[in-house]
Amino acid sequence: MEKTKLELELEAKNHEEKAKELRKQAADLHHAELKAKSIAERLVYAAHSRCPCGAGLAYDPCFEDENSVFVGPLSGYWDCSAILLGEANKDVQHTGQLPFAFHEILSEQQPSAMGATTRKVD
Numbered sequence: 525m526e527k528t529k530l531e532l533e534l535e536a537k538n539h540e541e542k543a544k545e546l547r548k549q550a551a552d553l554h555h556a557e558l559k560a561k562s563i564a565e566r567l568v569y570a571a572h573s574r575c576p577c578g579a580g581l582a583y584d585p586c587f588e589d590e591n592s593v594f595v596g597p598l599s600g601y602w603d604c605s606a607i608l609l610g611e612a613n614k615d616v617q618h619t620g621q622l623p624f625a626f627h628e629i630l631s632e633q634q635p636s637a638m639g640a641t642t643r644k645v646d
């Protein structure tokens with residue numbers, strides 16, 4: 525027997541809810557994998573933007589500020605990678621924290637960065 529329009533819509537709605545749940549599970553798994561790494565391994569660097577001290581700007585993809593008006597990853601900020609790694613020279617000037625909500629900084633992970641990064645070469 526053919527399904528009615530209502531039955532089809534209900535079925536589609538159920539699939540959408542299942543898909544949403546699966547995407548959340550995948551995101552949680554990704555987050556757990558990131559959290560297991562050290563901060564040096566998980567920092568995401570800017571493609572071109574640097575701190576006045578010369579180190580690349582970076583952010584920790586696991587950081588979420590629960591006190592921010594912005595929810596989840598959007599509550600994060602770009603900062604000097606040397607500061608985030610605890611290797612900053614305190615005698616030179618560094619950038620302040622640059623919240624994602626107010627600063628458009630190209631990440632090394634964006635395809636338009638074409639592989640550019642401010643990551644240190646070891």
Ligand SMILES: [Zn+2]
Nearest residue numbers: 575577604618
């Ligand atoms: Zn700096």
